Amino acid sequence: MVSRYVRVPIAELPKEDRTKGFRLIEHPYTRGEAVIEGQRCLQCEMPFCVQACPITQDCRGYAGLVGEGKFTEAAKLILSDNPFATVLCKTCYHYCEEDCVMGSRGSPIAIRHLKRAALDYGASALTYVSLPPKHERIAIVGAGPAGLMAAWELALRGYSVTVYEREQFPGGQIQTIPRYHLEEPDLSTDLARFKNLDVHFVYGKQAGVDFTPEGLLKEGFDAVYLAVGANSPRLLAVPGEHLPGVFYALHFLLDMNTGTSPTGLFGRTNRRIVVVGGGDVAMDAARTSRRIAKDGQVQVIYRRSREEMPASREEAEGSEIEGIHFLFNKVPVRVLGTDHVEGLVVQDTALGAPDASGKRAFQIVPGTEQTLECDTLIVAAGEVADTKNFAKEYNFSTKKGWPEGPAPSGMTGIEGVFASGGKSVVFAMGAGSKAAEEIDAYLAHKKGRPPTLRPDPFGGQGSRKLPAGYGGPSWHL
Ligand SMILES: Cc1cc2nc3c(=O)[nH]c(=O)nc-3n(C[C@H](O)[C@H](O)[C@H](O)COP(=O)(O)OP(=O)(O)OC[C@H]3O[C@@H](n4cnc5c(N)ncnc54)[C@H](O)[C@@H]3O)c2cc1C
Ligand code: SF4
Ligand code: SF4
The missing domain is CATH 3.50.50.60 (FAD/NAD(P)-binding domain)
Incomplete structure (x- = not known):
């Protein structure tokens, strides 16, 4: 018998197929899997999951409904709090799951994936209704x-x-x-x-x-x-950053999705791409590069160690599975090339004690210059x-x-x-x-009038009601 404390596994695209294209990595739950996962929810009187969600999505409520096989009711409940649930059911960093009490006993409820099941299997093509016009x-x-x-x-x-x-x-x-x-x-x-x-x-x-x-x-x-x-992308501020072949992750990824590709990277084989950065955006840039560089090589350089890398565990592991090489404790010093990028000069870093924010300061180690040959450089050093x-x-x-x-x-x-x-x-x-x-x-x-509470977005009476034992920013008494 399967333990209540173990999450129903989420099936994924086989590793060998991932870099062949852009198909979704996570597969949906079947109806039956979703019901079993929903039934694992303890329906806590004080739902820490709801408190952890920045829009106080009633995830306890919809997990319970999915557990009863009521997908349509679950979808309506989800969409009552969350007008971008189709986006979030695949992309949310699921803060709710970090605080789910089942996590301390085994694995947290797959709250985000249950959202996807509710929208997939319930009637989710609903239409929002507003209060009468205020003429403002x-x-x-x-x-x-x-x-x-x-x-x-x-x-x-x-x-x-x-x-x-x-x-x-x-x-x-x-x-x-x-x-x-x-x-x-x-x-x-x-x-x-x-x-x-x-x-x-x-x-x-x-x-x-x-x-x-x-x-x-x-x-x-x-x-x-x-x-x-x-x-606006944060610049590296090193010589040669202006050269053709240097891109910023924000522009590169936007261009990939919106169909215009000034990078000219699609379909080119044997590319040697270096990505600078260690956050989730850097992983997105590296994994996307892996898919378009075909037989080429993608390397990520990060200025601190693997342990300090800010990317989520899923993204870092996913990048490694897809064959991306990591070089830790390196900073870019200058970009080489005359009319196009030909390489990146990097130097080693040495880490000191953690500062007040818990991050370890780093110093550049003199005499450790090394050249990474590349024809494309993608900068993912943050956004401002x-x-x-x-x-x-x-x-x-x-x-x-x-x-x-x-x-x-x-x-x-x-x-x-x-x-x-x-x-x-x-x-x-x-x-x-x-x-x-x-x-x-x-x-x-x-x-000179009272504030207007968020009404029932599907035209029902009253405003959204408070779940038992919980009060939060978007719940109205
Ligand atoms: C590559 C990448 C991957 C990400 N992946 C995830 C993820 O998987 N999950 C997740 O939860 N978050 C993810 N994020 C973060 C998330 O997308 C952002 O935190 C979120 O979009 C910020 O929302 P926002 O509305 O504040 O700003 P934005 O999403 O940046 O929206 C601002 C909008 O304002 C427009 N704009 C800017 N200036 C002007 C102006 N002067 N006049 C008119 N319009 C203007 C912009 O064009 C843009 O459309 C990712 C971010 C990046 C860059
Ligand atoms: S997956 Fe995201 S939107 Fe959904 S309940 Fe969790 S934190 Fe909220
Ligand atoms: S904390 Fe976990 S077990 Fe409790 S209601 Fe939320 S999802 Fe269910």
Whole structure:
């Protein structure tokens, strides 16, 4: 008999098939497997899983419903809290599972994978319904998960929402997630449920260049939410970085998914690609490179040791399985080449004691220069906010990477303009949800009415109800 403490295994694409293309690595549960996994959930009175989720998704509730084979009810419950569940059921970093009590006894409930089963097997082609129109207009700048979540929250409450986006498509950094993790139609599947909401998209318009947020207020918008993310790659700042053949992971991955490939890397064999960085974005760049470099070689260099590498265990192991070579304790010093990249000079690092943040400082070891021959260099050294086109009166804080308003509400130095973002899809959604609540509270106060609670998004009576023993930011009494 199978132990209740052991997770129903999630089948995966055979290792030898993974680098042949971009097929999803994780296979879905069958209905029967999902029911057995759902039945493992203890239905805890105090659900730590729900508390750990940045959008307080009622995962206890849907795990129980899946355990009873009620996939349609589970799908509706999921979509009541989470308008981007089709995206998250494959990409979320499942913070809920870290805190699931079953983890201390065996393996946590496969909460994210049960979400996928509910949406696959339940009737999930639902349509959101809003409250009657308030005749107030909100502008959102940035169609990433923070902006889209705010659009959902505000439109449900009866606001008219216009989303301005500099690209020609929605999704923000969701569009950089490789197709072996997220399939192309998934975001559109989620957005199709918005069809009856008063949300309009204006593409190809960049704030700070084509318009300004304060200008939108003057035009008659009642509030503006800036959700522009951390969208500029951090540079290596070494000689030769300007050479053709040097790419930034953010651009490279976006180009791979949106069909334009200025890298010219598709279908070329015998490539020698070096990726600089040790986070999940570096792993995405390396694993994507592995799939397009055919018989070539992909190496990752990281400045600290394997133990300190920030990439998740799944991503690091997945990269190793796919034949990516790692070189640890190395930093780039200069890029070689005349009219194209020909190599990267690196030097060894020596690690010291951990600092206050727990990270070990490193020093470059003199006399350890080594040249890695390569024809392509992909830089994945992090992403930073780009606020150069915005007036200083916004008084943004950018220490988390994206621009945020300095007030606890997220309001910037310009009244009526709010700004925030998040370190992952679901954290950005949590930020967008909070921004929408703050904007609603700000306008309610200004116009002398009570704030509007998030209504039942499928047109039922009342607002979302609190699960027993739990209170959190997006649950309303
Ligand atoms: C390669 C990669 C893989 C990732 N994989 C995952 C994953 O598997 N799971 C996960 O949870 N998270 C993942 N993340 C992180 C996640 O995608 C981000 O944390 C999240 O998208 C941030 O959301 P956001 O809305 O704050 O910003 P963004 O997603 O960056 O969206 C900001 C939007 O604003 C637009 N914009 C910027 N400036 C302007 C302007 N001036 N005017 C108009 N529009 C503007 C941008 O074009 C963009 O569409 C990944 C990130 C990257 C880069
Ligand atoms: S959205 Fe993410 S953190 Fe929240 S319940 Fe789903 S998998 Fe867990
Ligand atoms: S913590 Fe784990 S066992 Fe408890 S309700 Fe959440 S998913 Fe179920």
